[in-house]
Amino acid sequence: MKYIYQITMDKIKFCILDVYPNDNFRICKDTAGGYGTGNNFGNSILSKILNVFTATQIHQPTMGVGYLLSILKNEVSEVQYTNDASSKMVQDADFVVLNSSIVAHETELKALEYLNEINKKTFVIGIFSSIKKEEYLKSNSILIEGEAEKFFNETKLNIENLNKLFNSGDKIIKAGFVENLDSLPFPDWVAYTKIRKLKNNFLNFDNRTAIPILATRGCPYSCFHYCTYPLQQGRKVRARTPENIVSEIQHWCTHFKNPKFIFRDPVFSINRKHTVALCNLLIEKKIKVDFLVETHLKNLDDELIKLLKDAGLKLVYVGVESKHTDVLADINRATVTQDTQYETIKKLEEKNIHVKSMFMIGNPEDDENKVKETIDYSRYLRNTLAQFSVFTPYPGTPLFKSYENILTSTKYEDYNQYNLVFKHKHLNASKITKLKNLAYSKFYLRINSTKLVYFYVRNFLLNLFATQNK
Numbered sequence: 034m035k036y037i038y039q040i041t042m043d044k045i046k047f048c049i050l051d052v053y054p055n056d057n058f059r060i061c062k063d064t065a066g067g068y069g070t071g072n073n074f075g076n077s078i079l080s081k082i083l084n085v086f087t088a089t090q091i092h093q094p095t096m097g098v099g100y101l102l103s104i105l106k107n108e109v110s111e112v113q114y115t116n117d118a119s120s121k122m123v124q125d126a127d128f129v130v131l132n133s134s135i136v137a138h139e140t141e142l143k144a145l146e147y148l149n150e151i152n153k154k155t156f157v158i159g160i161f162s163s164i165k166k167e168e169y170l171k172s173n174s175i176l177i178e179g180e181a182e183k184f185f186n187e188t189k190l191n192i193e194n195l196n197k198l199f200n201s202g203d204k205i206i207k208a209g210f211v212e213n214l215d216s217l218p219f220p221d222w223v224a225y226t227k228i229r230k231l232k233n234n235f236l237n238f239d240n241r242t243a244i245p246i247l248a249t250r251g252c253p254y255s256c257f258h259y260c261t262y263p264l265q266q267g268r269k270v271r272a273r274t275p276e277n278i279v280s281e282i283q284h285w286c287t288h289f290k291n292p293k294f295i296f297r298d299p300v301f302s303i304n305r306k307h308t309v310a311l312c313n314l315l316i317e318k319k320i321k322v323d324f325l326v327e328t329h330l331k332n333l334d335d336e337l338i339k340l341l342k343d344a345g346l347k348l349v350y351v352g353v354e355s356k357h358t359d360v361l362a363d364i365n366r367a368t369v370t371q372d373t374q375y376e377t378i379k380k381l382e383e384k385n386i387h388v389k390s391m392f393m394i395g396n397p398e399d400d401e402n403k404v405k406e407t408i409d410y411s412r413y414l415r416n417t418l419a420q421f422s423v424f425t426p427y428p429g430t431p432l433f434k435s436y437e438n439i440l441t442s443t444k445y446e447d448y449n450q451y452n453l454v455f456k457h458k459h460l461n462a463s464k465i466t467k468l469k470n471l472a473y474s475k476f477y478l479r480i481n482s483t484k485l486v487y488f489y490v491r492n493f494l495l496n497l498f499a500t501q502n503k
């Protein structure tokens with residue numbers, strides 16, 4: 034008689050916990066180099082409408098979550114994702130992975146306290162926990178410094194190894210950066226969209242799945258004094274091969290109906306040769322997709338604009354920040370001349386590549402008049418969309434030291450890039466709110482462009498129709 038012994042091994046259960054405060058505007062942890070931002074455009078009627086619009090029509094999680102959903106789902110482990118610390122998924126997990134940020138900092142600490150109380154072994158990931166280590170380190174937590182996907186992708190995941198880590202007393206794992214980005218699996222957005230839809234309905238205001246994707250990581254530019262991207266990704270640019278990126282795009286085209294792509298690179302087209310190769314490959318393979326990028330105006334020339342258009346670029350975010358050169362020089366922001374800004378934006382818009390120009394108000398050298406002139410300048414540029422955020426000194430950046438003694442808020446969730454959080458020479462919080470209201474109403478209620486009015490009305494109706502027919 035034959036006996037068949039079947040050994041069944043339970044999989045290790047991971048749960049990614051991603052908590053958010055309850056605000057009535059959109060909070061995203063992926064922006065501002067993983068510190069996150071909150072889109073609180075002000076308190077006028079238009080600003081409130083825009084708050085609701087972005088909160089309901091744009092949603093992208095952190096890229097790290099997408100990668101971990103993929104890496105932690107394998108023959109030895111399974112993974113779930115939740116926004117609720119008290120959920121059964123958390124209760125049942127062997128290990129929790131808590132995603133940190135500045136915009137949800139206090140809410141995350143509360144969740145961590147709870148995880149500590151229920152004795153749940155917790156990995157804390159994300160750049161902000163590396164900046165505020167002492168606050169995220171609890172008796173049951175281990176903090177991963179650097180890119181968590183590197184640690185989980187390169188570590189042999191078995192319960193003994195992981196338990197050993199928690200018993201070792203080492204509280205910090207220095208993961209570093211992923212050198213070869215092609216070595217990572219594609220993020221698992223199919224798993225994510227079972228929980229929440231990936232949306233970016235500003236891209237032609239339509240309702241298709243918006244896939245976040247990365248071509249490069251890292252930014253070497255001089256604005257690292259105030260910017261958090263170099264903290265999260267380093268100042269050296271790392272790029273995936275064009276073949277690997279295109280293969281991911283093809284992968285998502287088979288899983289979602291006609292998706293659009295949101296490139297999350299800090300500065301797309303920072304390496305011209307790489308961008309040209311990527312666009313050529315998309316064109317050569319006849320892959321027809323729409324995509325959105327964020328870049329610096331100095332990285333766009335006529336030839337590249339044409340190539341990007343042919344490859345499917347529909348919307349580009351560019352940082353203009355301020356009209357005033359002294360304001361920009363003070364924060365080490367390199368820029369192109371105003372003539373070049375105007376001409377490049379005009380060329381993009383003429384090719385039907387919509388431009389969202391991004392401005393910062395409340396910069397250290399701003400005063401009310403300078404901000405108003407910057408708002409007028411945003412109208413002069415005549416691009417389709419604009420964003421006005423508030424200068425924020427971030428813990429961890431070189432510039433933060435000069436602000437430590439003049440901070441007006443000790444609550445980090447206020448550091449969402451839409452609040453004034455330090456004592457400004459010429460402005461205060463209520464003035465900033467009024468200037469935000471003014472900026473959004475002056476920009477979005479301009480009727481000096483029939484093309485623009487057509488764009489807003491057509492796309493608003495299309496979106497409404499798509500939503501009703503979902």
Ligand code: SF4
Pocket residue numbers: 252253254255256257260261262263299300329352
């Ligand atoms: S260009 Fe400047 S603001 Fe943009 S990601 Fe690089 S350092 Fe940050």
